[in-house]
Amino acid sequence: MDRKEKDRIFEKEFAVHADALLTFAYHLTLYDSSAEDLVQETFMKAWRFIEKYDQGTNAKAWLFTIMKNAFINDYRKKGKQPKKVDIDEAIFTLDDDNGTPLNSYVDLRQEMLENLMGDEVTMAINSLSLDSRTVVLLCDVEGFTYEEIAKITGVPVGTVRSRLFRARNMLKAKLKEYAESFGYTDKRKTS
């Protein structure tokens, strides 16, 4: 593959996903400067392995896979061992303050969400474990299918489904907490 062809692929198929990659990188690293470094590293790796990429196929999923792997490798190099147990899984066996098991469906009314801003949503997502926020971001923000998420994260589709179910419930519980702290209540409880 000549340089001209590589430049074309990079510009037309890779660079177009830069914003999405930066958003994902921010939620992985939780710092803007680290996120930019991770995006740079991802694109450098994508360039290095560009001949392994099938032109016209799923560049976004390919790039996200590179980013996820780069992040995990970097995480390990810094001496941080991934948790053996997903903390959200452990918390999920408990009940909330009202005695409702957190592994049951969390019913969150639209009117409670309406007044929440992007900051609260960001904080809520970033409060989840790495595994949980990864699946929410990949599915609900970036629109990947379960199969694509399974490939990006290296886990079976069944694990993606269960992580997503738990992660969304935890997110709802967190957002409900924020809404209630602002004085918004589930009106059904007062009727």
Add this chain to the structure above:
Amino acid sequence: MGDQPVQQSLADKVSLFVDNSLSKEDKMQFISEMQNDPAISEMVAQEKYFKDFIKNKVPRRKVSPNMIEGIMRNIDSKS
């Protein structure tokens, strides 16, 4: 407590439906269940709203033109 496993299975189906991940047959069956049970339709509406809410509320970062130029400069320097 006895109802909980049934509710969880329904919640699971709602998630799969909203994520467009039910098989064709299961999807048709679920649509039929929705049409016959307003409570299920309501659950689906709530879940769709929540998914869209997350998608619309998460701020998107924007990469500066300088960053892409910087990446291309790095690539050129290593070529």
